[in-house]
Amino acid sequence: MIPNAGSTSADLHELAQRHHTAYRSVGAMVYGLLQEAILSGTLRPGQKLRQETLAEQIGVSRLPVRSALIQLESDGLVEFHDRRGATVRSISPDQAREVYRIRALLEVDALKQSMKRSSPERVKRLRELAKAADGQHEGPEFVEARTQFYAELYDAEHNPITWEMIEQLRLKMGRYVLGWRVVGGSHTHSHEDLVDAFASGDATKASALLRKHLAEVLKGVLSWLDAEATGTD
Amino acid sequence: MIPNAGSTSADLHELAQRHHTAYRSVGAMVYGLLQEAILSGTLRPGQKLRQETLAEQIGVSRLPVRSALIQLESDGLVEFHDRRGATVRSISPDQAREVYRIRALLEVDALKQSMKRSSPERVKRLRELAKAADGQHEGPEFVEARTQFYAELYDAEHNPITWEMIEQLRLKMGRYVLGWRVVGGSHTHSHEDLVDAFASGDATKASALLRKHLAEVLKGVLSWLDAEATGTD
DNA sequence: TTCTTGAATTCTGGATCCAGAATCCAATCT
DNA sequence: AGATTGGATTCTGGATCCAGAATTCAAGAA
Numbered sequence: 001m002i003p004n005a006g007s008t009s010a011d012l013h014e015l016a017q018r019h020h021t022a023y024r025s026v027g028a029m030v031y032g033l034l035q036e037a038i039l040s041g042t043l044r045p046g047q048k049l050r051q052e053t054l055a056e057q058i059g060v061s062r063l064p065v066r067s068a069l070i071q072l073e074s075d076g077l078v079e080f081h082d083r084r085g086a087t088v089r090s091i092s093p094d095q096a097r098e099v100y101r102i103r104a105l106l107e108v109d110a111l112k113q114s115m116k117r118s119s120p121e122r123v124k125r126l127r128e129l130a131k132a133a134d135g136q137h138e139g140p141e142f143v144e145a146r147t148q149f150y151a152e153l154y155d156a157e158h159n160p161i162t163w164e165m166i167e168q169l170r171l172k173m174g175r176y177v178l179g180w181r182v183v184g185g186s187h188t189h190s191h192e193d194l195v196d197a198f199a200s201g202d203a204t205k206a207s208a209l210l211r212k213h214l215a216e217v218l219k220g221v222l223s224w225l226d227a228e229a230t231g232t233d
Numbered sequence: 234m235i236p237n238a239g240s241t242s243a244d245l246h247e248l249a250q251r252h253h254t255a256y257r258s259v260g261a262m263v264y265g266l267l268q269e270a271i272l273s274g275t276l277r278p279g280q281k282l283r284q285e286t287l288a289e290q291i292g293v294s295r296l297p298v299r300s301a302l303i304q305l306e307s308d309g310l311v312e313f314h315d316r317r318g319a320t321v322r323s324i325s326p327d328q329a330r331e332v333y334r335i336r337a338l339l340e341v342d343a344l345k346q347s348m349k350r351s352s353p354e355r356v357k358r359l360r361e362l363a364k365a366a367d368g369q370h371e372g373p374e375f376v377e378a379r380t381q382f383y384a385e386l387y388d389a390e391h392n393p394i395t396w397e398m399i400e401q402l403r404l405k406m407g408r409y410v411l412g413w414r415v416v417g418g419s420h421t422h423s424h425e426d427l428v429d430a431f432a433s434g435d436a437t438k439a440s441a442l443l444r445k446h447l448a449e450v451l452k453g454v455l456s457w458l459d460a461e462a463t464g465t466d
Numbered sequence: 467t468t469c470t471t472g473a474a475t476t477c478t479g480g481a482t483c484c485a486g487a488a489t490c491c492a493a494t495c496t
Numbered sequence: 497a498g499a500t501t502g503g504a505t506t507c508t509g510g511a512t513c514c515a516g517a518a519t520t521c522a523a524g525a526a
Contacts, residue, residue, distance in 0.1 A: 024315060025509065051478070061511045066479085067303055074307030076397075082257060083478060083517060098394045105338050161331045161405075164309075165398060172394075258479065284508070294481050299509085316487060316508060 027064040034068050036140055038077050038088055039174045045090030045228075049078060076172045093225055096173065100218040103169050107154065107214070108207045110162050114155035115203055123199045126152055130191035143174065149191055153198065173221060180217075180224035190216075245270060245290045259293050264301040266291060269373055271310050271321055272407045278323030278461075282311060309405045326455055329406065333451040336402050340387065340447070341440045343395050347388035348436050356432045359385055363424035376407065382424055386431065406454060413450075413457035423449075 023029035034054070037043045049069065055062045069086050072078040079089040091099075129149040136142040147167070150156075156163035190213050197206035245266075256262035267287070270276045282302065288295045302319050305311040312322040324332075362382040369375040380400070383389075389396035423446050430439035 027509075052476095062478090063510060063512095066300070067509095070300055070303050071307060074304060084519090085478070095394055098392060101342075102339065102395055102398060105342055106335065109334075109338055159331060161328055161402075162335055165335065169394075260479075285506095295508090296480060296482095300479095317489090318508070 025064075026060050027067040030058060030060060030064045031068040031071050033058060034065075034072060035075075035077065035171075038072070039143065039171075039178055040139075041175060041178070043088050045088050045175070047088045049086045049088065051085075075168065077175075091172070091176070091225070093222055096176070096218065096221050096225060099169050099173055100214055100221075103166065104211055104214050106162060106166055106169070108210055110154040110159060110166065111198075111206055111210055112203050113159060113162075114153060115198060115201065115206065117155055117158065118198065118201065122152065123195065126195045126198060127192070130195045133191045138178070143178075146191075153194065176221045176224050177217060180220040245275060245287075258297075260297040260300040263291060263293060263297045264304050267298075267301050267305060268308075268310065268404075271305070272376065272404075272411055273372075274408060274412055276321050278321050278408070280321045282319045282321065284318075308401065310408075324405070324409070324458070326458055329409070329451065329454050329458060332402050332406055333447055333454075336399065337444055337447050339395060339399055339402070341443055343387040343392060343399065344431075344439055344443055345436050346392060346395075347386060348431060348434065348439065350388055350391065351431065351434065355385065356428065359428045359431060360425070363428045366424045371411070376411075379424075386427065409454045409457050410450060412461070413453040 023032070034043070043049070051062045051065050051069070055065045058065070069078055069080075073080055073086070077089055078086045080086050126149070129145070129152055133142075133145040133149040136145045147170075150166070150170075151163065154163055154166065194206070194209060194213070197209045200206070256265070267276070276282070284295045284298050284302070288298045291298070302311055302313075306313055306319070310322055311319050313319050359382070362378070362385055366375075366378040366382040369378045380403075383399070383403075384396065387396055387399065427439070427442060427446070430442045433439070
């Protein structure tokens with residue numbers, strides 16, 4: 001049925017099954033599908049993304065694929081090469097360091113802002129979300145759980161633009177964080193620790209913990225980048 | 234020739250003339266054109282963007298228009314309403330304040346990083362760019378001159394991701410900054426002052442000046458937002 | 467044998483065409 | 497007279513088709 005059935009093709013097909021559930025538009029479906037494929041590593045950094053091949057594997061026309069690729073370019077997950085197609089964007093160690101430096105800036109600020117609006121209800125909700133996030137260690141459920149937790153932690157409701165920026169940066173690194181996690185990265189239940197610091201009301205302490213957490217993840221990502229560059233492939 | 238020739242249509246046509254100069258793709262041309270149209274106020278916040286009308290006015294098919302709109306959505310300049318088309322995105326005073334709070338964070342950090350790499354050559358180049366930026370007070374040349382100046386000031390070369398974030402935020406507010414400038418905002422040659430602070434090597438002083446500058450622009454933008462909400466229209 | 471050049475194939479980007487959903491208007495019923 | 501419902505029109509989103517550019521492969525010459 002499908003011309004070149006490699007392992008990538010098989011994986012994409014499996015993803016397509018789950019993503020066939022109610023989406024408002026085909027373009028949105030393809031976008032979500034490709035994003036997950038990149039984040040999960042099914043599509044590797046540097047890999048060429050031929051529109052027609054992707055369209056056939058997913059089972060749609062090339063047009064929604066194009067739309068999705070354009071969006072993914074804005075997200076920084078894929079790269080367009082003038083008239084030579086698109087590739088999965090890879091990241092350099094220097095860029096990873098830069099991302100985590102900016103994230104520290106934004107997230108520490110967001111956390112401080114958010115803690116000003118602390119309330120028993122929010123702490124309760126945070127505990128629940130933290131538990132859920134610490135329970136999931138892989139797959140799109142992990143991404144989703146973490147996202148919900150941080151949305152509450154940083155009060156996305158009241159700081160939509162800050163949240164948007166943070167999400168963007170998290171998305172850029174998502175592929176590497178996931179890879180590192182899977183091979184046995186930190187499972188130190190840091191989310192619940194963060195909630196404790198949040199609940200204590202001590203902004204300095206919470207900021208320090210957050211910084212430490214980010215530094216640890218950066219370390220993991222860097223080691224994963226190194227392993228990927230030398231090891232597999 | 235053109236069905237509904239309002240003032241918007243005429244303005245878009247004029248823009249199209251200048252944008253017919255060598256672009257690599259039609260989509261990129263439409264993107265640049267629409268971006269300028271939004272930033273210059275030819276397309277007003279809240280205005281409906283019908284794909285076919287735009288396509289006809291620019292003189293291309295609907296497809297590159299769609300591509301451009303998708304990109305502009307990611308830029309935060311337009312908003313998609315499920316199956317009901319796209320509109321020019323407007324911004325609330327609260328969001329404006331948020332943007333400038335984040336910009337202060339990012340830009341002060343970027344400036345400090347950049348000042349570590351200060352050199353006589355960079356200071357010289359900054360002075361030239363500042364002069365050029367202070368010489369232009371409107372239109373796309375003003376935007377371009379300012380962009381080049383800040384790219385050098387923040388050392389975009391060595392901090393590409395930080396620069397990307399800053400550019401994104403500047404773009405979000407561009408329409409309002411331009412509007413405010415045109416009606417007689419600050420022309421205090423602040424660019425050259427910034428270069429002086431940069432050259433002095435005093436990071437604290439430079440940061441304070443930058444913050445002050447951003448606060449002033451925010452004030453102008455807020456007043457412009459207020460005037461736009463109550464006055465014209 | 468290797469490098470260069472040209473032709474053929476392939477793939478992106480654009481245009482036209484088609485189907486489905488939403489809005490708007492009119493007609494009818496209360 | 498006003499409201500509600502049905503139909504017609506309009507506009508978005510998707511699919512197929514076409515043209516132009518780039519890469520690759522092969523053949524010929526150095």
